[in-house]
Amino acid sequence: MKGYVIVDGIKTAINDAKNLLEVIRSAGIELPTFCYHSELSTFGACRMCIVEDDRGRIMTSCSTIPYDGMVVYTNTPRLRKYRRNILELLLANHDRDCTTCIKSSRCKLQELALTMGVRDVRFENITEKKPVDRSSPSIVRDPNKCIMCGECVRMCEEVQGVGAICIANRGASIEVVAAYGKPLAESNCVNCGQCRSVCPTGALTIKNDNKDVWDAINDPKKRVIVQIAPAVRVAIGEEFGEAPGTEVMGRLVAALRKMGVDEVYDTTIGADLTVTEETAEFIARVREGKNIPLFTSCCPGWMQFVKTKYPELLPNVSTCRSPMEMFGVVIKEYFKDADKEEDRQTVNVAIMPCTAKKAEAALPEFTTDAGRDVDFVLTTQELCMMIKESGIQFAELSEEAADMPFGLGSGAGVIFGVTGGVTESVIRQVSNAHSKETLRDIAFTPVRGMNGIRELSLEFEGQTLRVAIVNGLKNADMLIKKLKSGEVSYDFIEVMACTGGCIGGAGQPLPQTSEVREARAKGLYGADSVAQIKRSEENPTIETLYNGLLKGKEHILHVPGRH
């Protein structure tokens, strides 16, 4: 639609905006919303974005199609009254323990109540407190803080295609529940955590493991090893005033040392191992023509999805452990003897952009008699809290390098954090030409970009191999359906559960918009640009590992039983 809407007297171009709300926001007026998310369907439940037209009619702008000549007002006395009433009604049965709520100062309800001037609630809170669901290894659900905006349900269904949670009951008894009202852990939840990324209140939060990690740090008997995933370094700065995409790995290492961890490593090494193993696996499968297409296995959200929804596809999934788990088992192996000699215990802590990694670390295939290969997973957000709790002034830190021997990763390993990164790294490995031009050519293929499903082809030993790159599980679901119907066929498929890949993981700072994700991706590609080593196999640490620690033990990098 072309034309103009008069918003509070200001002529504002419609510019094909999909609804009146977007037009109003383009006029610089931030209408309040709880249930509107530009990447989800319009729900129209919170009624906060109401506007009044020149005939006194009141409508929600999120669900109104703008037309040329439309005249609307966004801030009339009636609108202010209704918005305040709605907020007051929400607050009336909200668990208002704001001071101790983890979402305090980041809560949309708190923010709007403050800005809209709700200073008094005329109704008593007579709602019976419901139990908090702590069953999931990744997500805590507190129904007492839910305002029924439905964002989580739509995220789970529309973007992730999982549908682990839904709306149940009627009237004031309405609630978001997992199937049959069972605990989340007993549902088909894949732990991707995207529900919490869109939750405006403290109803959905990340399961916090900070205490366990502090305890390990403070225990002299524990050798605390921290590995940092690629996507963390371009996002964590947002919590400390940096622009999205700013690479702060050096300061992150410094902060962790200050906090008292023993060694700080880079998960990029794990990614380099993954590239090496997965490329070999892919080439072998292509040559044998067996279990093609090969699906990647790095993403725990995707792994859980395929296990629960398409178990018949498991033979097509790479047997490689994820980079975190590959690295975890290598570190445990590396310190095995030292631990014995010094009577200490190595504790692996992984800093991840991801909530599903918490669930992955707890899987039996990554647990031995000696315990988990990765003991604790902290999300980017949890680490932020620990840094703040330590009083460390992040902005003032001097950069430090990660510890050797596992502090040096390749550019290929770094870009694992963005959708297409795994594929690009594998292509770098597969391709015989190693020139700068080749690398640049690869980068200009659809391997980079943010579209949900991207395709490219690759020449290998006289064959043309078809590659698909998917992000967002709903897209993966659609692709699998097409694959099964024979509509498409591929040799290699990279799947990342979260939109944009790990940079858009649910453990990352909020808010996550497409702009933020693009900036973070740019940050990772920038880190790749400045890396001296571009290809995983050129990483000397990898060579050392294969010739030493891993010699004859390469199988520990794979998941037994998955083939």
Place this chain on the structure above:
Amino acid sequence: MKITSTKNLRNLKSQYSEALDSLEMRVLVCGGTGCVAGGSVKIYEKIRDLAKEAGVKVCVSLDVHECGGIGIHESACHGFCENGPIVIIKPQDWLYTKVTIDDCEDIVNETIIGKRPVERLFYTNVNGTFDKYHNIPFYEKQKRISLGNCGEADVNSLAEYIARDGYIALANALDNLSGDEICKIVTDAELRGRGGGGYPAGRKWTQVKRQPNFPKYVVCNGDEGDPGAFMDRSLLEGDPHRIIEGMIIAGIAVDAEFGYVYVRAEYPLAVERLKRAIEEAREAGILGDDILGSGKKFDLQVNQGAGAFVCGEGSALTASIEGERGMPRVKPPRTVEAGLFGKPTVLNNVETFANVPNIILNGADAFKSIGTEKSPGTKAFAVTGNVETTGLIEVPMGITMREIVFDICGGIKNGKKFKAVQIGGPSGGCLPEQYLDMPLDFDSLASVGAMIGSGGLVVLDEDTCMVEIARFFMNFTQNESCGKCIPCREGTKRMLEILERIVAGEGREGDIDLLLELGETISVTALCGLGKSAANPVLSTLKYFREEYEAHIRDKRCPAGVCKALAPITIDPEKCKGCSKCAKNCPVNAISGKIKEPFVIDENVCIKCGACVSSCPFGAIIGG
């Protein structure tokens, strides 16, 4: 048997009409839900069996050659439910009320064999005894058109439906009318949606007809959920073929080839009869791939609702059919553009479809000759509450409330005074005496804060507490709110809380203002039609009966004497010894009396503090 052409249908119609005329006598036992609950199925079977035993020639079905004899059939609901089980004898038009199994022998011997009435079964009221049912005041002012077959015909017979012009409108449409012409007739007839909104059906059909997307759907809303309303149920139970015919005509009009009837699961008899009728119509070639040999397609499916009131809202209903949670969605897109499965959809109420065959058969002008200018036709109402005769009626639009309450339904029960009529269910409002002479039509009602709704009409007498009525409906609305939008979910909850407080005698100063403020917020900002009208029962009672609210809140008194917590404190004269302790403890001097004689409390002065109750050594003071 397959009806292969419209000509074939017309021939069958004459054949069945003749068969119908050849019947010497008909005994129609009401098979509506009310009478079935009263044991009418057993009565029907007993009359039939006794007649057969007595050697009477009983006609089973019209499509059997050499019919004649006595037709003993189950009919649909007569609406006179309060006097059921009902038996009608034709052609004499005798109406037997409150028939029991013990009356069957007399009906067979006297009426069927002897052709004499069983007079003791005639309807009697203060004005006398009525033999012919058309003379009964309950029926006199009614105009039964969409309910025309209900009570008059064998409810289980497609043949009888055809004999009574059934599917002839469809045949006419197939033979002579284009889709656009059908839409035009319905538009010209100004048929307005009978489900509550009163949106012109013809306009809706024309909009769907214009949509370029296919397939299109026709959906019938039979999710009648208003407390006390049972118009749709009676139509679906009593004349399912009429609904089917209306829907097929809609399908032809808008180029839809499939339809859904959404019926509440709480209506098992309606579901059963509708399903059977669909099966019959399919076998007869009226539904299916080649409707009456015309080459046109239309078929139907019955969907049962799971009991959510909100599924009566259009977008929630279509979501429910799709297998989604029944929850209204934002509009646009409108149902006519993207309704069921995202396709253009004609969504009308049962009664709306029931009116279609008559409009096509007799023309728009005939339809408009009844009712008012802006609301033509008739409307079915389910009248309940404190009237002499409750039941289902069909009246011309524009009839006054007074005519319904006093003429048709015989006035207020037990000589009490009329107080108000609650009309339109939980979305409607309460209208006081001053509106008794207002014509009942869509626009007049809307102008005074009520709505015709689907046609539930609850008559309230002087003993009704209007605050309690408001609380009742608000409780219903809160339980049935889908919970999606905040104003409806949280607002109705808080309004209910305040109303509960008021009827419990704990009303506070400011409660009325708070109710008004919440009511306004909900009415303006709620998402769907049900939410927007959720506050109506409170707002209308506040408008017309504000003093009752004030009495509850300020004087702690329920003027109607309904609210238990507000019942006056009284002294039991049997137990009172006249010690005067209560009077001494009363802070407002409301108690007086002579020593050693029973004391009394002046209700108008008493503030119900309860001081007297605790001070009485004999437990003689009750209440508070």
